[in-house]
Amino acid sequence: MAAEPMLTWIDERLGLAAWARAGLRKVFPDHWSFLLGEVALFCLVVLVLTGVFLTLFYVPDATSVTYSGPWAPLRGQSVSAAFDSVMRLSFEVRAGLVMRQIHHWAALVFVAAIVVHLLRIFFTGAFRRPREINWLVGIGLLLLALAMGITGYSLPDDLLSGTGLRVIYSVVIAIPFIGPYLAFLVFGGEFPTTEIVSRLFVFHVMLLPALLIGGVLVHLAILVRQKHSQYALAGATEENVVGRAFWPSQVFKSTGLAILTAAVLALLGGLIQINPIWAYGPFDATTVSSPAQPDWYAGWLDGALRLFPPIEITALGITIPSPFIPGVLLPGIAFGVMTLWPFLEAWATGDHAEHQLLDGPRERPLRTAFGVAGLLVFVILTLAGGNDVVALVFAVPVEAMTNILRVAIVAVPLLGFGITYRICRELYDRREATGERRGSVRLRRTAAGGFEEIEPD
Amino acid sequence: MDGPMPRLRLLALALLAAGAVGALLPGAMATGSQSASLRAGSRSSLASDGDVNAGHAVFNARCATCHGDTGQGTALGPSLVGVGAAAADFELRTGRMPFNGSPGTQAVRKPPAFDDATIRNLVAYVAALGTGPAIPEPRLDTTAVSAGQHLFIANCAPCHGATARGGAVGGGALAPPLDAATPVQVAEAMLIGPGEMPVFSSLSETDRNAVVSYVAYLQTQPDPGGVSIGGIGPVPEGFVGWVLGLGLILVVVLVVGRDWRGSRA
Numbered sequence: 210m211a212a213e214p215m216l217t218w219i220d221e222r223l224g225l226a227a228w229a230r231a232g233l234r235k236v237f238p239d240h241w242s243f244l245l246g247e248v249a250l251f252c253l254v255v256l257v258l259t260g261v262f263l264t265l266f267y268v269p270d271a272t273s274v275t276y277s278g279p280w281a282p283l284r285g286q287s288v289s290a291a292f293d294s295v296m297r298l299s300f301e302v303r304a305g306l307v308m309r310q311i312h313h314w315a316a317l318v319f320v321a322a323i324v325v326h327l328l329r330i331f332f333t334g335a336f337r338r339p340r341e342i343n344w345l346v347g348i349g350l351l352l353l354a355l356a357m358g359i360t361g362y363s364l365p366d367d368l369l370s371g372t373g374l375r376v377i378y379s380v381v382i383a384i385p386f387i388g389p390y391l392a393f394l395v396f397g398g399e400f401p402t403t404e405i406v407s408r409l410f411v412f413h414v415m416l417l418p419a420l421l422i423g424g425v426l427v428h429l430a431i432l433v434r435q436k437h438s439q440y441a442l443a444g445a446t447e448e449n450v451v452g453r454a455f456w457p458s459q460v461f462k463s464t465g466l467a468i469l470t471a472a473v474l475a476l477l478g479g480l481i482q483i484n485p486i487w488a489y490g491p492f493d494a495t496t497v498s499s500p501a502q503p504d505w506y507a508g509w510l511d512g513a514l515r516l517f518p519p520i521e522i523t524a525l526g527i528t529i530p531s532p533f534i535p536g537v538l539l540p541g542i543a544f545g546v547m548t549l550w551p552f553l554e555a556w557a558t559g560d561h562a563e564h565q566l567l568d569g570p571r572e573r574p575l576r577t578a579f580g581v582a583g584l585l586v587f588v589i590l591t592l593a594g595g596n597d598v599v600a601l602v603f604a605v606p607v608e609a610m611t612n613i614l615r616v617a618i619v620a621v622p623l624l625g626f627g628i629t630y631r632i633c634r635e636l637y638d639r640r641e642a643t644g645e646r647r648g649s650v651r652l653r654r655t656a657a658g659g660f661e662e663i664e665p666d
Numbered sequence: 667m668d669g670p671m672p673r674l675r676l677l678a679l680a681l682l683a684a685g686a687v688g689a690l691l692p693g694a695m696a697t698g699s700q701s702a703s704l705r706a707g708s709r710s711s712l713a714s715d716g717d718v719n720a721g722h723a724v725f726n727a728r729c730a731t732c733h734g735d736t737g738q739g740t741a742l743g744p745s746l747v748g749v750g751a752a753a754a755d756f757e758l759r760t761g762r763m764p765f766n767g768s769p770g771t772q773a774v775r776k777p778p779a780f781d782d783a784t785i786r787n788l789v790a791y792v793a794a795l796g797t798g799p800a801i802p803e804p805r806l807d808t809t810a811v812s813a814g815q816h817l818f819i820a821n822c823a824p825c826h827g828a829t830a831r832g833g834a835v836g837g838g839a840l841a842p843p844l845d846a847a848t849p850v851q852v853a854e855a856m857l858i859g860p861g862e863m864p865v866f867s868s869l870s871e872t873d874r875n876a877v878v879s880y881v882a883y884l885q886t887q888p889d890p891g892g893v894s895i896g897g898i899g900p901v902p903e904g905f906v907g908w909v910l911g912l913g914l915i916l917v918v919v920l921v922v923g924r925d926w927r928g929s930r931a
Contacts, residue, residue, distance in 0.1 A: 241919050317904060487890070
């Protein structure tokens with residue numbers, strides 16, 4: 210009760226009580242799938258906390274130094290100051306390695322949580338009017354998260370991440386007309402450059418986090434302003450939101466989820482090795498490590514490069530280098546379609562009405578089928594990004610693996626589209642025919658050995 | 667109402683405890699001794715140790731079908747004239763020969779088919795067929811691991827991987843993992859280039875010893891950072907991130923997000 214005079218003192222000056230009262234009563238629908246976005250948010254919190262720690266020790270400098278730390282296999286070798294600082298962080302800074310590993314695992318889970326959250330939004334039609342703006346903000350956040358991941362992956366300046374930078378450089382110079390100018394602008398010259406590491410650092414710790422955190426705040430503000438959408442469960446209508454208040458129910462759920470998310474990330478970072486840069490060694494322009502993959506969320510981009518046949522189109526004296534189509538055009542189209550989806554769907558269906566109630570995936574067979582097909586394209590491209598590892602695991606020649614995936618990238622999404630559409634239709638028609646959702650049936654075994662259905666009460 | 671709560675608490679406690687333990691472990695692992703001595707290489711037999719005539723007898727029984735009765739080679743197997751003791755010793759001691767896979771496939775490591783004395787005899791016979799590399803005697807040197815790492819990354823890692831866990835090479839060939847390769851076998855492989863592997867005989871003996879020392883270091887030294895999940899980079903890392911990371915969190919989401927008012931009927 211001692212706090213009350215102080216709170217009153219603050220409220221008399223800022224007048225926040227009414228605002229806080231409304232905020233504490235904000236209704237959260239009671240469904241687990243509404244927590245997926247929160248998982249991404251909590252991963253971001255862990256990323257910021259561990260990231261600040263790492264920034265205290267990281268040196269964004271490509272100058273050559275001689276490694277003299279405790280890791281014998283690199284002692285005496287010429288490495289960049291950036292690589293040297295990550296080695297020091299890993300082996301000499303107290304808790305440095307576990308912080309680095311938690312940061313890296315949190316990054317992988319962060320993007321995974323965003324993707325799962327995105328899938329929930331997509332398959333339930335939560336992007337429809339009035340939530341198109343927040344869909345656009347969300348796509349922006351996904352792009353920022355990918356940019357964060359790719360810039361962070363490259364900071365240790367090890368052989369693996371240097372290989373990734375080389376691929377990025379090659380894709381950028383493949384853009385017709387502007388490619389070489391753009392690549393020189395970004396990298397500060399022809400690859401490899403000494404400028405790139407410090408530039409990536411500025412993007413990774415300053416510009417991109419500011420945009421990402423700002424974007425998250427906008428994302429949440431719009432959510433609060435528009436209120437949650439909800440499933441068509443008991444009592445839910447287009448006019449209300451059924452659920453539980455922010456205080457106390459949701460606060461406890463979210464706090465528990467935050468702590469457990471952090472616990473899982475600490476578990477991974479503490480127990481499972483990730484990105485052992487001491488094994489890869491420092492970046493060296495004359496050497497390439499194998500197998501070389503980006504982190505999972507960029508694997509589909511690498512996979513597209515690996516699958517696309519080496520075709521170079523020359524027309525009217527203009528050459529379109531082969532990495533341009535899989536490396537720039539394809540991701541551009543993929544993100545273009547994703548960004549415009551709410552508007553494309555509204556245009557195709559003629560449905561411009563407001564929707565507060567969510568769809569079940571089966572209720573929109575075409576959308577669900579498109580989503581599954583898109584997801585399958587992503588999965589197969591991701592597999593293609595690891596084609597040499599997949600080939601090793603299944604003892605298949607790499608060339609055969611590539612050809613199998615070239616067929617699969619066309620056939621599997623088409624097949625997935627057809628099967629998904631068919632299943633959704635069947636489920637939906639069956640429900641239409643009976644007029645109601647059919648729950649589970651309870652059976653009783655009779656003395657004679659037969660079964661009879663117990664009527665629902 | 668009372669039922670699931672203790673389970674939830676238990677889960678939360680278990681995760682927290684595991685997280686805390688996890689946060690402390692790798693520090694200990696990272697600071698683990700790096701000065702432990704490398705495993706000494708087991709000395710292999712020299713060609714002169716074996717009995718050429720006894721080797722010839724075994725050769726006729728077990729090898730001549732493919733390599734010909736004087737080791738001159740047939741349509742089924744290459745000539746062994748001039749391959750040297752190093753090649754015979756490597757192929758026999760890694761169990762790659764006698765070959766029992768389907769024709770055209772790669773010979774892989776398996777337990778040796780012969781005992782030590784028989785292998786010495788066979789090596790002596792093959793060595794006597796012509797002039798070829800003798801069995802090397804690599805010297806392990808802990809001070810050479812840095813030079814070895816540099817050479818390994820430049821020459822070996824492109825196929826065997828930076829952590830020597832193996833990798834896929836074009837044409838269906840696989841560069842094997844080196845976890846079971848002895849120092850002598852690593853040195854032999856560099857001299858003879860078995861299968862798809864190039865011959866690295868241009869490396870000096872010092873360089874060869876450095877590479878062998880680094881491979882032994884990889885095999886024997888503790889790998890910092892916790893459980894190694896393949897040491898081949900982002901593919902297993904992404905898999906673990908999704909399945910174990912997001913998977914565990916989704917379990918939490920399902921538990922936390924369920925309707926605690928009771929059954930929904």
